[in-house]
Amino acid sequence: MAVSARRGTPLTLEEISSTALRLIDEGGVEGLSMRKLAAELNVNPMSLYHHVASKDALIRLICATIQQRVRIPPDDGTPWQDQLRALAVAYYRHARSHPAMWTHLHAHPEIIEDRTLVIWATLYRILRQAGVPEPELRRTSDVLHAFVTGLITTEVQGHVPDDPDETARTFDTAVHLMINGLASYSAR
Amino acid sequence: MAVSARRGTPLTLEEISSTALRLIDEGGVEGLSMRKLAAELNVNPMSLYHHVASKDALIRLICATIQQRVRIPPDDGTPWQDQLRALAVAYYRHARSHPAMWTHLHAHPEIIEDRTLVIWATLYRILRQAGVPEPELRRTSDVLHAFVTGLITTEVQGHVPDDPDETARTFDTAVHLMINGLASYSAR
DNA sequence: GCTCACAGCCATACGCCGTATGGTAGCGTC
DNA sequence: GACGCTACCATACGGCGTATGGCTGTGAGC
Structure with missing residues (x-):
């Protein structure tokens, strides 16, 4: 499966979106970048795109997730x-x-x-x-x-x-x- | 005064901010970039910085201006x-x-x-x-x-x-x- | 008329960004 | 052993804001 060299486990959508949400909490939506997110996950920026279509899609996903938590x-x-x-x-x-x-x-x-x-x-x-x-x-x-x-x-x-x-x-x-x-x- | 080669008249703050506001009206705040604004004014991007300290300052200026128009x-x-x-x-x-x-x-x-x-x-x-x-x-x-x-x-x-x-x-x-x-x- | 400061403009460059393109490594299946 | 598939990655492109440093024409002071 070619798991990341720098990580033991494979990336998951859940891990991506929760880390992204944390970054947003800390630095606002403008503070989130795919590159920073990738760095945070010890992964190449382009690897994210195997789990998420685009930055916009990621943000929409996060919105939908937390919306369901009211x-x-x-x-x-x-x-x-x-x-x-x-x-x-x-x-x-x-x-x-x-x-x-x-x-x-x-x-x-x-x-x-x-x-x-x-x-x-x-x-x-x-x-x-x-x-x-x-x-x-x-x-x-x-x-x-x-x-x-x-x-x-x-x-x-x-x-x-x-x-x-x-x-x-x-x-x-x-x-x-x-x-x-x-x-x-x-x-x- | 070394007026722009591509323009007859010198740039003015008023001209910059009104053009910027137009761009914002058309494409949202995210749609405004200093480079596009400069292109719209037929000017080098860096020329804007003789009239405005930064993009943020420009936006603040525009906000303050329209705020006074209520x-x-x-x-x-x-x-x-x-x-x-x-x-x-x-x-x-x-x-x-x-x-x-x-x-x-x-x-x-x-x-x-x-x-x-x-x-x-x-x-x-x-x-x-x-x-x-x-x-x-x-x-x-x-x-x-x-x-x-x-x-x-x-x-x-x-x-x-x-x-x-x-x-x-x-x-x-x-x-x-x-x-x-x-x-x-x-x-x- | 000469000098000189300075206002106005510009070229280049740095380090960010999102992401298109085209790989490569390891797994399961036959 | 061949093949396909999933997960990952290297490189590159075009955009962004703006730091730095240079050029040029104007007007003030003498």
Whole structure:
């Protein structure tokens, strides 16, 4: 099989993508290069191309992988306000775990525009509980998703001071704004 | 002065930055290269460096320039709800005029973090009219700004269909959500 | 009118990048 | 032993940002 002279074991896709993700975490997406990645893996740059079609494809793969790792809270029967908050928090934690990748993903939504993801289903369910009428569901969930991603992006980039208390308060303000904004639906 | 052999007139900073902005509009920030820019200006790549310290500095310059072109609506005495909407629309139009640059700016907020900008002052004013208490102003404006940028980013990237009607409706939904969210302040 | 500093421009080169092309080493199968 | 296949690699091409150092024409000072 002609395993690399410099390594004992053969390369795997998993090893490539996890190392790439680590490099991205450390130096941003711009900080990732196929050559650095190869060096990190003790391998010739061109060897990577036997497992991955291109750098772009690798990045898409990584995006898809981490996208599936969001820990969506299940329907626990609590009021929709609590569930909305829990969902936002889950999304935030997810973004926090790989800030650079998140920012890139948010700036290139064409990479993954899979609307069938669990997160959308969950959001729909919560909004229905909040009394949002069916024809407004799509629009409202788009808007809320945009709101939350905007908020997370702002915080993930440390545009705001790093004080965790302040972050939590800002998050609270945002969630309250959204909940109050939705309240007019359930009032009917 | 040794004007370029290939051009009649000397290069100007204005000419450089406006051409660069055009290239960015056409091909995204990644599509801009100092070499292409020089070719576009009929000039040697290194000539640019007599007017600009680096590519990064050029991009920062462009960001700062267009940032000053937002047409902030003046205080016209109308209710804060209308003014908030007008501000959001102005911001949206601004983003629309240079989508690629906007996306880049939004993904790298450290480029311009000038909080003294008119937009913040305007937002503060409107929020005061809405009854937001002074200690909450900073947080609330941060959140609203994040909301709007999130929304705009989503739309600017065409993640949503291009139908202008649908865009307008989504925008309406968002503005109503924010206004309703803030209403709890003025209710007091 | 002469000198000289300097602004404006350019040629060359270095070290990065992604990746096309065309190998080569070792394995399993017949 | 021939063959194909998988995994890996060497070399090379065209792009990038920009450091370095040189050229040239202009205008100020005398």
